[in-house]
Amino acid sequence: MSKHSPLSRWSIAARVLAALVGGYALAYGCTAFLSVYLPLARPDRVTFASLLSFAIWTAAVIYVFAARRARHVWLWLVGLTLLLCLAAFLPTQFGVRP
Amino acid sequence: MSLRQSMAGLHTWGGLLPSWLLYVIILAGTIACFDKELDRWMRPALHAGEQASMGADQVRDWLQRNVKDELHAFWMHPPTEREPYWRLGWEVDKTQRVQSIAFDPASGQPMAETVGGDFFFVLHYALHAGQAGIYIVGLAGMFMLVALVSGVIIHRRIFKDFFTLRPRANGQRAWLDAHNLFGVVGFPFHLVLAYTGVAIFVSSYMPAGLQVAYQNDVEHFFSEVMGAYHREELHRPAAPPVSLDALVAESRQRWGGGEPGWISVHHPGDASAVVDIRRFGTSRIAQPKETLTYDAASGELLHRQQAPAGYSTYSWLAGLHMAQFGGSLVRALYLLLGLAGCALLVGGIQVWLRKREARGGAGIGVVRALNGAVFAGLPLASLALLWGNRLIPAGLAERASAEAWVFVGSWLLVALWAVLARRQPRRLLSQQLALGAVLASGLPLLNGLTSAQGHLLASLPRGDWALAGVDLFLLAGGLLCALCAWHLAKPQAVAPARGRRVLAEEVA
Amino acid sequence: MLLAFALSYLAMTALCLAMPRHHKLLLGGEPRPTRRRGLRALAVLGLGFGLALCGLLHGGEIGAVLWLCQLMLAGLLLVAVLAWRERWVLPVAVLLPALGVAALLF
Numbered sequence: 001m002s003k004h005s006p007l008s009r010w011s012i013a014a015r016v017l018a019a020l021v022g023g024y025a026l027a028y029g030c031t032a033f034l035s036v037y038l039p040l041a042r043p044d045r046v047t048f049a050s051l052l053s054f055a056i057w058t059a060a061v062i063y064v065f066a067a068r069r070a071r072h073v074w075l076w077l078v079g080l081t082l083l084l085c086l087a088a089f090l091p092t093q094f095g096v097r098p
Numbered sequence: 099m100s101l102r103q104s105m106a107g108l109h110t111w112g113g114l115l116p117s118w119l120l121y122v123i124i125l126a127g128t129i130a131c132f133d134k135e136l137d138r139w140m141r142p143a144l145h146a147g148e149q150a151s152m153g154a155d156q157v158r159d160w161l162q163r164n165v166k167d168e169l170h171a172f173w174m175h176p177p178t179e180r181e182p183y184w185r186l187g188w189e190v191d192k193t194q195r196v197q198s199i200a201f202d203p204a205s206g207q208p209m210a211e212t213v214g215g216d217f218f219f220v221l222h223y224a225l226h227a228g229q230a231g232i233y234i235v236g237l238a239g240m241f242m243l244v245a246l247v248s249g250v251i252i253h254r255r256i257f258k259d260f261f262t263l264r265p266r267a268n269g270q271r272a273w274l275d276a277h278n279l280f281g282v283v284g285f286p287f288h289l290v291l292a293y294t295g296v297a298i299f300v301s302s303y304m305p306a307g308l309q310v311a312y313q314n315d316v317e318h319f320f321s322e323v324m325g326a327y328h329r330e331e332l333h334r335p336a337a338p339p340v341s342l343d344a345l346v347a348e349s350r351q352r353w354g355g356g357e358p359g360w361i362s363v364h365h366p367g368d369a370s371a372v373v374d375i376r377r378f379g380t381s382r383i384a385q386p387k388e389t390l391t392y393d394a395a396s397g398e399l400l401h402r403q404q405a406p407a408g409y410s411t412y413s414w415l416a417g418l419h420m421a422q423f424g425g426s427l428v429r430a431l432y433l434l435l436g437l438a439g440c441a442l443l444v445g446g447i448q449v450w451l452r453k454r455e456a457r458g459g460a461g462i463g464v465v466r467a468l469n470g471a472v473f474a475g476l477p478l479a480s481l482a483l484l485w486g487n488r489l490i491p492a493g494l495a496e497r498a499s500a501e502a503w504v505f506v507g508s509w510l511l512v513a514l515w516a517v518l519a520r521r522q523p524r525r526l527l528s529q530q531l532a533l534g535a536v537l538a539s540g541l542p543l544l545n546g547l548t549s550a551q552g553h554l555l556a557s558l559p560r561g562d563w564a565l566a567g568v569d570l571f572l573l574a575g576g577l578l579c580a581l582c583a584w585h586l587a588k589p590q591a592v593a594p595a596r597g598r599r600v601l602a603e604e605v606a
Numbered sequence: 607m608l609l610a611f612a613l614s615y616l617a618m619t620a621l622c623l624a625m626p627r628h629h630k631l632l633l634g635g636e637p638r639p640t641r642r643r644g645l646r647a648l649a650v651l652g653l654g655f656g657l658a659l660c661g662l663l664h665g666g667e668i669g670a671v672l673w674l675c676q677l678m679l680a681g682l683l684l685v686a687v688l689a690w691r692e693r694w695v696l697p698v699a700v701l702l703p704a705l706g707v708a709a710l711l712f
Contacts, residue, residue: 007099007107031306040408043323046307047408051415053304054296058243062251065108066101088310095310261622261681263689283681286674383667424668427607431675438682 015064015073022077023060027053029084036088036095102252109248114450114465116241117443118472123235124443125476126222127291128436131421131429132568133215134180139545139568140487141183143202143209145552147562150177150203152184154342154361157201161186168192173362176346177203178378180564191367210492213501217483223295226502229302236303239296246289249281256282270452277445280438287435288442294419297412324409327372327391327401334369337395342373345397349375349390352402356386363394372400383423384413426567444473466523470516474530475509481537482508488541488548524586531583539576542569609706610659610673614680617652619699620645622684632695653677 034049060077067073088095129136138144157174165188172188175181187198199208224231250256260282263275281288296303301320312319321328346358359378365371371394377386387405392398405413417423421432447469454462486504490497512530519526546553557566622628624645629637637645656677661669687695 028304028306031304032310035307035311041406042311043325043406044408046311046319047323047406047412050300050304050307051297051408051412053300053306054240054243054293057240058247061240061244062105062108062247065104065248068099088306096313258625258627261618261625261628261685261688263685265689279682279685283685284678287678381665381668383671418671424664424672428668428672428675431672431679434679435675438678 011070014070018070018073018077019061019064022074022081023057023064025081026060026077026084027057029081029088030056032088033084036091042096042098105248105251109245109252110450112241112248113245113446116238117447118468119234119238120242121440121443121472122225122476123222123238124436124439126218127295128433128440129480130215130219130222131433131436132426133219135564135568136215136218137181138215138565139552140212140214140484141200141209142549142552143204144183145549145557145565146204147182147551147560148203150183150201152201152203152206154346156206157184157186158339158342158363160201160206161188168367171362171364172366173360175360176358183209211497212487213483213498213505217502217505218480223299232299232302236296236299239292242288242292243296246281246285246292250285253278253282270449273445273448273452277442277449280442280445284435284438284442287432288439291419291436291439294415298416298419300412323406325387325404325406326389327374327403329364329370329372329400331365331368332370336365336367336369336371339363339366339371339373339394340392340397345373345375345392348392348397348399349377352390352399353377353388356388366394369395371395380423380425382417384410384417385420385422387413444469463520467517467520470520470523470526470530471513474527474534475512475516478512478530478534478537479505479509481534481541484541485537485544488544524590528583528586531579531586535576535580535583537576538572538579541572545569607660607663607672607676608709609703610656610663611676611680612702612706613652613656613659614673614677615684615702616699617649617656618677618681618684619695620649620652622688622695624649628688631692 031049031053034052035046038045038049040048064073064077154174154176158172161172168191170189170191172186174187175185177183183203184201185198186201187196189196199211200214201207202209220226223235225234227234253259259275259278263272263279265272265275267275301308308314308316308319312322317328320326342361342363346361349358350356357378359376360374361376362374363371364374373392373394375390375392377388379386387403387409389403390399391401391403393400421429447465451462451465483501483505486501490500490504494500516526519529542554546555550556552565554566554569557569623632624637624642626636629635657670657673660673660676663669664672684695687698
């Protein structure tokens with residue numbers, strides 16, 4: 001592999017980390033969010049949200065490597081994940097509704 | 099960096115690195131399509147085709163006579179067409195130890211221990227590494243999904259090149275054609291099996307739902323999501339249990355003629371003991387979810403499973419992956435497509451190798467060694483396992499472990515051989531194929547020597563296709579390996595130009 | 607089921623022929639737009655009848671899975687024949703359905 005400027009070892013490592021950890025975190029956040037806000041009964045919310053998580057993680061990985069700027073990648077991943085997790089975990093009574 | 103460039107990098111490295119692991123997973127899964135047939139082949143006691151005459155109560159009696167520990171649960175499965183014998187398993191309370199045995203239909207006694215066809219199934223989903231193995235396989239599955247998507251993105255002429263295969267083109271071009279062919283034509287299969295494969299263990303891989311909606315209450319989560327029943331222990335001694343056979347008969351009636359599958363008893367020594375009877379069926383993609391739960395002492399029906407929509411969907415996806423529907427035809431097609439998946443991986447690695455062979459590099463030796471160790475190692479080790487299955491004496495204690503060691507030992511030997519011979523990959527492959535041919539064709543002969551009722555001359559006249567099929571497949575495979583070995587052993591000649599019109603479109 | 611496989615193979619062959627590159631090789635000359643549309647229509651018919659046949663024999667759900675699996679394998683078979691024995695492509699496309707119908711009748 002050629003080593004011109006956008007492909008430094010560190011930038012690749014950063015993207016790999018973003019894809020593995022950040023991607024999973026985003027999938028986790030989406031699953032938690034959907035498990036609370038889908039207009040379905042609890043067992044169905046959780047099941048459908050969880051089954052979707054793999055598509056979300058895959059899409060996130062593609063995005064991480066397709067994006068032009070690494071900084072944007074981290075901003076979006078961390079930001080979205082935080083928002084989704086806050087929206088899911090803060091209202092404790094709503095999440096556990098049957 | 100353009101999208102195509104970044105996706106090409108992702109596909110190349112994200113595809114190369116897990117290739118050998120994915121090969122093991124896919125090939126083990128492919129073999130596991132016929133795990134129950136292999137299992138029968140591996141148990142000579144089942145070759146005569148006798149019907150089992152035990153009942154559920156007799157199996158429980160055996161357990162009570164032979165296992166004195168307090169049990170967390172025990173479970174048993176009646177004979178089916180593909181597995182014509184009773185199976186029993188139990189977990190001792192407060193340990194995680196699970197033990198299982200299989201009953202000889204003729205004698206009603208436990209059969210000789212063997213890893214069975216199940217060995218390949220467990221290798222497929224857990225690499226025989228327990229929960230950690232399940233996570234590794236899940237991660238490999240995610241790599242496969244990313245490789246599939248990135249592969250589609252970088253494929254320049256996915257429709258125009260749909261039917262293109264140029265075996266006589268230069269090495270890299272031909273292998274790229276092959277890789278694209280198996281990838282694109284087999285795309286629905288690869289995508290569906292990769293996704294459903296990871297989806298099966300979704301509760302291990304993605305606990306978010308459990309944590310946010312069930313506040314980590316695992317028991318409640320599983321029982322509500324599955325529409326199942328759970329009863330806490332009462333810590334009082336159990337009353338005498340009712341007949342399991344009677345409960346089975348009642349279940350058949352309640353299902354309108356359905357057959358029972360797994361019969362499990364939870365906390366058998368406690369007053370809270372319940373009997374779960376799962377329905378067995380192969381006529382739909384999803385396995386039936388109509389479990390009936392009875393009180394173990396009174397036989398009263400406590401619960402009839404109502405699978406919620408989400409769980410039915412999950413069940414359908416899992417069923418699509420496991421291919422326990424549609425008889426041997428579906429499993430045979432999955433086997434062929436699974437082999438196409440393996441070919442996809444091998445093709446991809448060949449593309450990577452051919453591109454770099456010209457300039458050399460450190461990676462090439464490693465890749466070649468891994469190729470020889472894994473691509474040939476797993477099939478050869480599997481054949482060795484079957485040889486071990488017949489040669490290891492029936493009376494040996496820890497017989498199953500011995501079989502597993504034959505598998506591991508032979509794989510290590512092949513790996514060592516591949517590392518030492520990595521500079522001559524063509525010769526190595528030819529020799530490995532020759533060995534495979536000998537091992538594979540030798541097995542039906544060995545079968546004949548070690549099983550009076552199991553070999554081809556006995557099974558074919560009986561019409562015992564499940565058993566004969568294994569031997570026939572081994573013979574055919576052996577023949578194919580021999581042909582390929584012979585073809586590769588010939589000195590590589592320059593292919594004479596065949597009279598073939600070359601079109602402008604071909605020279606891409 | 608052999609007939610269903612044959613129909614899938616036929617459909618794949620038709621789609622293949624609809625492409626100029628392969629049409630030139632197998633039949634000679636550029637395919638005209640009407641011929642291309644005709645071949646594609648033939649392919650759709652092959653796919654449709656194959657799916658219907660699988661559904662009839664095995665029930666809708668399992669039939670659909672069987673159909674898709676054998677369609678993929680038919681594609682692989684066609685490309686293999688095309689790559690190594692291109693003269694056999696058209697004869698096989700005629701022979702397979704004939705065998706399939708024969709298997710259905712006897």
